[in-house]
Amino acid sequence: MKISNYSDKGKISFDIVDGDIKFANMLRRYLMGGVPVYAIDKITVYENSTSFFDEYIAHRIGMVPLTTPEADLDPEGIGFYLDFAGPGTIYSKDIKTNSEAVKIAIEDIPIIRLLEGQILRIECKVKKDIGRTHAKFQGGIASYSVDDKGTIHFWAENLHQMETIELMKRAIKRMDADVKELEEKIKEGISK
Numbered sequence: 001m002k003i004s005n006y007s008d009k010g011k012i013s014f015d016i017v018d019g020d021i022k023f024a025n026m027l028r029r030y031l032m033g034g035v036p037v038y039a040i041d042k043i044t045v046y047e048n049s050t051s052f053f054d055e056y057i058a059h060r061i062g063m064v065p066l067t068t069p070e071a072d073l074d075p076e077g078i079g080f081y082l083d084f085a086g087p088g089t090i091y092s093k094d095i096k097t098n099s100e101a102v103k104i105a106i107e108d109i110p111i112i113r114l115l116e117g118q119i120l121r122i123e124c125k126v127k128k129d130i131g132r133t134h135a136k137f138q139g140g141i142a143s144y145s146v147d148d149k150g151t152i153h154f155w156a157e158n159l160h161q162m163e164t165i166e167l168m169k170r171a172i173k174r175m176d177a178d179v180k181e182l183e184e185k186i187k188e189g190i191s192k
Contacts, residue, residue, distance in 0.1 A: 038126045075128055140164065
């Protein structure tokens with residue numbers, strides 16, 4: 001594996017020479033849907049005098065990426081809240097947290113615009129899950145192509161929960177654990 005480009009924007013490109021396309025596809029799938037990340041999952045609405053349904057607001061807020069440290073934290077202890085009165089635009093930075101480790105990853109995402117006298121007060125709970133469950137738990141995107149010589153050109157990009165290199169490390173760690181678990185299950189099945 002040879003890294004050809006790594007940018008501060010979170011994109012990485014590398015070539016896999018004499019590699020297996022099955023490995024590249026497995027890595028792509030784990031990068032996109034197999035690395036657990038935190039996302040806002042449940043929202044309690046205390047006051048909503050906007051013209052938007054609670055479910056619409058919950059979906060918008062749920063899609064805001066949260067930082068995901070390597071340490072496994074108890075989601076019950078992580079809370080987010082929003083208390084905003086119009087007029088003005090609610091941005092992701094307006095959603096406050098009680099956690100130093102899990103917080104809003106991008107602060108300038110517009111959520112909704114409130115008019116004079118409109119109020120939105122909510123409390124949010126997080127969950128840690130994988131992208132195969134829902135897009136809000138997706139840690140990155142990845143793709144690859146194969147040239148005439150059989151070299152696999154791979155690229156990946158994070159979705160701001162963690163650095164791309166960290167995303168790749170966690171994806172490979174999960175792949176390894178799942179392959180070992182499968183190997184054990186096969187051995188158990190053969191011995192029966």
